[in-house]
Amino acid sequence: MAKAAQTDSSALLKLQSNISVQRYFEVSLLLTLATAFVTVAMTGKLDFVSTVVVSIALGVKLWSYSREADFSLSPRTVTRISIFYIFFYALDFLIFSPGPGLLDKMLTATVHLVLFTTVIKIFSARTYRDYGYLATLSFMMMLASAILTVGTTFLIFFGFYIILAISTFISYEIKRGMESARRAPEGPFRKPRQNRTAVERALMKAAVGLATGIFLLGAFLFFVIPRYRTGFLTALSAQSQNITGFSETVNLGDIRKILRSPMVVMRVTVEGDPRQFQGVKWRGVGLTSFDGTHWFNDNTEQIPITPASEQRIVLPRAEGWQSRSHHPLRYHVLRSALSTDVVFAAPTPQEILGRFHLLNVDETGSLHSPQYSFVPMAYDAVSEAGLPSVRELQRASTDYPEDVRLVYLRLPDLDRKVADLARQVTSSAANNYDRATAIQNYLRGSFRYTLDPTAIEPKDLIVSFLFKSRSGYCEYFAAAMAVMLRTLNIPSRLVNGFQTGTYNRVGKDFVVRARDAHSWVEVYFPKYGWITFDPTPADPNPIRAGAWDDYLDALSLFWSEWVINYDFSHQIRLARQVEQTSRDFQQEFLGHADQFKRRAVRVAYAIEGWLMSHKLLMFLIMATILAALVAGEKGGSLAEIRFFWLWRFGRRELTMSPGQATMSYQRLLKTLRKKGYSKPTALTPWEFAKSLAGTRLGSRVGEFTRLYNLLRFGQVQVPMTRLRQLLDEISRA
Known part of the structure; x- marks a missing residue:
């Protein structure tokens, strides 16, 4: 008996396993795991070999489902492979795993062990315990991805993960219920494939519907629940972008390394008309000294600025602020995680609002925040973009302070040709402003912009640029102008930062990329401070944004601003x-x-x-409406109202329709009921007329009924006047 019961149970389970829910459950679970693994792989934390091996394993398993093939490993094979991997783990720990120390090597080897176990489970999962292990592992992968990345790609893959996870759990519960049932499930279709397709579609629709509800409710709770950002896991998620040219020492030519990169450096949301920001440069770091091959700052001292209030820092006023026109710029900056502590702002910053525990300013007026080196930062800023008039700068004094002369007129040993060229270019200029403008225009008009300059000699960069190559990018132009100005005893310095960027009409912000990195020159004018000059010509081959770039950038801005940096x-x-x-x-x-x-x-x-x-007209209209309402209250329709009108007031011979014949007969029955003669339902009109043959009304009722039958069933035209005459006689009898 027990054996027979066991056989029946096995047969039932076999029958149930052939139902589509089993296949659907396994595919959903595998896709859930694959989505989680791809999300982790895109963080860049997994090595290439591990990524390729696990990807191939997932692809092969999914391909087996499309071919309805069984690529499962037997328990014996799993055991043999596991024993082999024990020895490989030691080799991985000692030889293959990279890392500066033993702990790093052990961590890498352990990650490889977890991934190996995952691959084995993919091809050998048979029990609910195995399925639970794979589901838990997929969740841990998504959790690790949330810590290791802040990109918008995580949002996309997280959405897919939610849908697939819901689909997996729904099919899991259905599968358990089927296996615990005493009766095999039956589908509405005869063919198993049709049943499978119907069930899979229903499950997928349910999963998408539930996922949509979860997203909506989750988004509402996310924005409503009070939060406080502590940054406990910031170090784990730090994925700083290495960016050169923003340290205290910069080799001439360093900025070229990032001028080809589309990496987003920061996003700037502006207040007011965005056109007022066209041409604005985001100032980074100023450099004072040049030794022939690189720019640097001799004085690296930074002065901390005391906050005026919580999260509000008022910066010292720049020299000459009284003589500048008033043109305030207000904007919000969302800077990516960069390998620099520089706080970028439009010249000349007056106020910074943000979560700064410490903000320093150096000798060149550059802003630094050590707490935000290698991590993202967000802040609001107010800058004064107004400048003195050209006439005021032309009349500026040449009596420079001693500290300015000592720092900003120093030059390395240079070929005389540089100074001669500077004097030649400025021979017709009468003041330092015109001299600076003449050099700027000369470099813009006589040289060519390119990221691949030729004939540049590393040992004599400025001379080879000016007299041999005559082509280059912003760093060479700015360095050449600064050096030429110094040969004329005009204080100048080189500044590295970014150009305005590309305005996104969808996100309403300026997207600043690494390729927008730029170098320019600041020239000192007594009583007016430092004035910006840009000698670099325009790029002849600017990069155009794609049709979908604005939408993708807007999504990235929303994700960074309202999800990653969302706080109280x-x-x-x-x-x-x-x-x-x-x-x-x-x-x-x-x-x-x-x-x-x-x-x-x-x-x-x-x-x-x-x-x-129009009183009379309204009286007639209202009377008609009232009559219609009364008739309607008594069960009359429009046809009955028309018949009533013709019956009462018709003066000419009118032919009647079958429908009107029925109405006339109903008037006859109504009249007879008043006289005490009611027609039984079982009698026909002719039988009822015969039943009245012995009464004083019998002859007239008989004739009326005969005419009614001719009109109603014989389609014979009967004059309405004759029926009305007979009905009047019956009423008076």
Whole structure:
């Protein structure tokens, strides 16, 4: 008996395993694991070999489902491979795994062990325990990805993961219920493939529907629940982008390394018309000294700035601020994680608002925040972009302070040709502003922009650029101008930063990429401070943005600003925006309601005037409507009302339709009921007329019934006047 029961159970399970839920469950679980693995792989933390091996294993397993083939490993094979890997683990730890120390090597080898176990489980999973292991591993991969990356790609893969995870758990519960049932499940179709397709579609629709609800509810809770960002896991997720040219020492030519990179460095959201920011440069670091091959700062001292209030730092006023026109720029900067502590701002920054525990300023007016080196930062800034007039700069004194002369006029040993060229170019200039403008225009108009300059000699960069190559990129142009100005005893320095960037009309922000890195020159004018000059000609081959770039950049901006950097201050901003939007909507609604009220009053007065001038017509209309309502209340239709009118007031011979014949017969029955003769339901009209043959009404009722039958069933035309005459006689009898 027990054996028979066991056989029946095995047969039932075999029958159930052939149902589509089993295949659907395994594919959903495998896709869930694959999505989690791809998300981890895209963080760049896995080595190439591990990524390739696991990817191939997942691909082969998925391909086996499409071919309906069984690539499962037997328990014996799993055991043999596992024993072999024990010895390989030692070799991996001692030889193959990279790392500076034993702990790093052990960690890498252990990661390889986990991935090996995952691959083995993929090809040998048979029990719920194996399935649970794979599901848990996929969740841990997604959790690790959330820590290791802040990119928008995580959002996309996380969405797929949620859908697949829900699909997996739904099919898991259905699978368990089927296996615990005493009766094999039955589908609505005869063919198993049709049943499988129907079930899979239903499960996928349910998974997508639930995932949509989870996303909506999760997004609501995410933005509403109070939060405080502590940054405990910031170090784990730091993926700083290595960017050259923003340290205290820069080799001439370093900036070329990033001028080909599309990497997003920062996003700037501006207040007001974005056109006022066209041409604005995001100042990074100023460099004072040049030794022939690289620029550097002799004085690396940084002065800390005391915050004026919480998260608000007021910067020292720049020299000559009184003589500059007033042109404030307000903007919000979202800087990526970079290998520099520089705080980028438009010249000349006056105020910085952000989560800065420490903000320093150096000799050149460059801003530094050591806490944000290698991590993202977000801040608001106010800059004064106004400049003195050209006439004021032309009249500027040449009596420079001693500290300015000592720092900003120093030069290495140079070929005389550089100074001679500077004097030649500025021979017609009468003041230092015109001299600086002449050199700027000379370099812009006589040299060619290229990222691959030829004939540049590393030992004599400036001379070879000016007299041999006559082509290069921003660093060479700026360095040449600064050196030429110094040969004329005009204080100058080189500045590294970024150009304005590309304006995104969708995200309403400027997207600044690494290829927007730029070098320019600042020239000193007594009483007016440092004035910007840019001798670099335009790039003849600018990179054009693609059709979808604005949308992708806008999504990335939203993700970085309102998800990654979302904190209590953002909640306050969001609450204020919601309050302002609701207030604007209320005002707009009340305005529309008031307009509607005014229009309704005008229409009412117009209708009233029309009614007063057409009283008789309105009386007839109202009487007709009232009569129609009365008839309707008594069960009359429009056809009955028309028949009533013709019956009462028709004066000429009219032919009747079968429908009107029925109405006339109903009037006959109504008249007979008043006289005490009711027609039984079982009798036909002719039988009822015969039943009245012995009464004083019998002959007239018989004739009426005969005419009715001819009209109703014989399609013979009967005059309405004869029926009306007979009915009148019956009524008077």
